[in-house]
Amino acid sequence: xxxxxxxxxxxxxxxxxxxxxxxxxxxxxxxxxxxxxxxxxxxxxxxxxxxxxxxxxxxxxxxxxxxxxxxxxxxxxxxxxxxxxxxxxxxxxxxxxxxxxxxxxxxxxxxxxxxxxxxxxxxxxxxxxxxxxxxxxxxxxxxxxxxxxxxxxxxxxxxxxxxxxxxxxxxxxxxxxxxxxxxxxxxxxxxxxxxxxxxxxxxxxxxxxxxxxxxxxxxxxxxxxxxxxxxxxxxxxxxxxxxxxxxxxxxxxxxxx
Ligand code: MN
Numbered sequence: 001x002x003x004x005x006x007x008x009x010x011x012x013x014x015x016x017x018x019x020x021x022x023x024x025x026x027x028x029x030x031x032x033x034x035x036x037x038x039x040x041x042x043x044x045x046x047x048x049x050x051x052x053x054x055x056x057x058x059x060x061x062x063x064x065x066x067x068x069x070x071x072x073x074x075x076x077x078x079x080x081x082x083x084x085x086x087x088x089x090x091x092x093x094x095x096x097x098x099x100x101x102x103x104x105x106x107x108x109x110x111x112x113x114x115x116x117x118x119x120x121x122x123x124x125x126x127x128x129x130x131x132x133x134x135x136x137x138x139x140x141x142x143x144x145x146x147x148x149x150x151x152x153x154x155x156x157x158x159x160x161x162x163x164x165x166x167x168x169x170x171x172x173x174x175x176x177x178x179x180x181x182x183x184x185x186x187x188x189x190x191x192x193x194x195x196x197x198x199x200x201x202x203x204x205x206x207x208x209x210x211x212x213x214x215x216x217x218x219x220x221x222x223x224x225x226x227x228x229x230x231x232x233x234x235x236x237x238x239x240x241x242x243x244x245x246x247x248x249x250x251x252x253x254x255x256x257x
Contacts, residue, residue, distance in 0.1 A: 002112065002115050002116055002117050003117075004110060004117045004189055004248050004249075005248070005249040006029050006030075006110065006246055006247065006248060006249065007220075007221040007246070007247040007249055008027050008029065008032070008221055008222075008244070008245070008246050008247075009220065009221030009222030009223065009224055009225035009226070009243075009244070009245040009246075010025050010027045010222070010225050010242075010243070010244045010245070011222075011225040011226045011228070011229040011242070011243055012024075012025060012229065012240070012241065012242040012243075013229045013232075013233060013237070013240070013241050013242075014240055015201055015232070015233060015237035015238060015239055015240050015241055016233055016236065016237030016238070017236075017237060017238050017239070018239065018240055020044075020045050021045065021240045022036065022037035022038070022039075022044035022045045022047075022048055022103075022240055023035065023036050023037065023048060023199045023201065023240040023241070023242040024037070024045075024048040024049050024051065024052040024103075024242075025052065025197075025242050025244050026052045026055045026056055027244050027246075028056070028060075028061050029061065029110065029246075030060055030061070030063075030066065030109055030110035030111070031055060031058070031060040031061070031074075031107065031108075031109045031110075032107065032108045032109070032195070032197055032244050032246055033051070033052055033055045033105060033106070033107045033108075033197070033244075034104075034105070034106050034127050034197040034198060034199055034242050034243075034244055035047075035048035035049075035051040035052055035103045035104060035105045035106075035127070035174075036048060036103060036104040036125065036126075036127050036199040036200060036201070036240070036242070037049075037101075037102070037103040038100065038101075038102040038103060038104075038170070038173065038175070039099065039100035039101045039102055039175075040099075041096075041099060042101075043090075043093075043099060043100050043101035043102070044101065044102070044103065046086075046089060046101060047086050047089070047101040047102055047103040047174065047175050048103040048104075050082050050085045050086055050089065050103075051078075051079075051082040051086075051103050051105050051174055053082075054078040054079070054081045054082040054085065055075075055078045055107065057078070057081075058074050058075075058077065058078045060074055060109060065111075065112040066109070066111050066112070067111055067112060067113055068111045068113050068118065068120050068186060070111070071109045071111040071120040072120060072122070072184055074109070075107050075109065075120070075122045075182065075184075076122075076182070078107075079105060079122075079124065079174065079180045079182060080179065080180065082103075082105070082174050082180075083174050083175070083179070083180050086101055086102070086103070086174055086175045087175075089101060090175070100175070101175050102173045102174060102175025102176060103125075103173060103174045103175060104123075104124055104125025104126060104127040104170060104173055104174075104199070105122075105123065105124050105125065105127065105174060105182075106121070106122070106123040106124075106125075106127040106128060106129050106141055106197050107121065107122045107123070107182075107197075108120070108121050108129055108195050108197055108244075108246065109121075110189065111186075116188065117188070117189040117248070118186050118187060118188050118189055119131070119140075119185075119186070119187050119188075119189055119195055120184065120185075120186055121140050121141060121184070121185040121186070121187070121195075122182040122183065122184050122185075123141040123142075123144070123182060123183055124144060124172050124173055124174060124180055124181075124182045125143070125144050125145070125170040125172060125173045126143040126144065126145045126148075126168075126170050126200050127141075127197070127198065127199045127200065128140075128141050128143065128196075128197070128198055128200075128203050129141040129185070129195065129196070129197050130195070130196040130198070130208075130211065131187060131193060131194070131195060131196075132193065132194040132195075132196065132212065132215040132216075133190060133192070133193040133194070134192075135212075135216055136212070137208055137211060137212035137215065139208070140185050140187065141183065141185065142183060143170075144170055144171045144172035144173070144183075145167070145168075145169060145170050145171060146166050146167075146169040146170075146171060147161040147164050147166065147167045147169075148161075148171075149171060150164075162204070162207075167204070168200070189248045190248070191248060191249070192247075192248070192249070193247075193248050194215055194221070194224070194245055194246065194247050194248075195245070195246040195247075195248075196211070196215065196228075196243065196244070196245055196246075197243070197244040197246075198211075198228065198241075198242060198243045198244070199239070199240060199241060199242040199243075200239060201232055201237075201238075201239035201240045201241035201242065202228050202229070202232045202241050202242070202243050204238075204239060205231075205232040205233075205235040205236055205237070205238065205239070205241065206228070206231050206232055206235050210231060211228065214227045214228050214231060215245070221245040221246065221247045222245075224243075224245045225243040225244060225245045228241075228243040228245075229241045229242070229243055
């Protein structure tokens with residue numbers, strides 16, 4: 001069994017404009033989640049907390065070396081449970097006009113397939129997963145957002161997307177109708193790679209080059225997460241900002257068993 005030592009950092013901040021932090025995170029190996037709630041009057045903050053609670057309840061830490069199929073089943077079930085609970089919560093609130101409770105979710109889970117360590121990543125909405133390795137930042141998840149769809153259709157450049165007035169509109173999330181349909185990604189875990197999960201309060205405030213610079217310059221995972229949040233605030237802090245940084249420090253070949 002290939003063993004990976006992880007170092008974990010996490011930070012969140014309400015930002016400089018919003019009154020409530022509707023972001024939430026969970027970071028207990030082997031599972032990491034960032035959720036960005038949407039909807040005022042305790043719609044968004046409760047929805048993101050419910051999502052995080054369902055991942056916590058899934059208790060992935062109790063599993064020894066889960067495989068990709070086990071991991072994707074666990075993530076799918078956590079999202080489905082969250083979806084049910086958010087709908088129940090919305091029903092309790094009654095049909096107040098324009099009231100909405102929804103949340104994005106991006107999850108990363110360390111899995112082992114044929115004894116090889118890998119990151120299993122899943123997302124709903126525009127919270128992102130990035131991988132940083134050998135000085136290069138790669139976005140793993142693809143946003144479920146209106147501007148992402150417009151870019152894919154060639155109707156918008158990435159530069160235009162960063163300032164588009166509808167850039168906050170997500171096309172998939174928890175809290176909508178139907179069964180949540182996350183996208184899954186799988187990437188091998190190499191030594192000295194960093195996984196970053198973040199809300200759009202990070203990726204919408206500082207660009208990928210600035211994110212890469214922090215991940216290159218700040219070796220400690222907790223300090224890197226705090227720096228990303230601090231830089232997002234310094235860039236204006238227009239949204240809640242959350243970063244979870246997970247470092248795969250070393251791989252120790254085969255264990256005796
Ligand atoms: Mn946000």
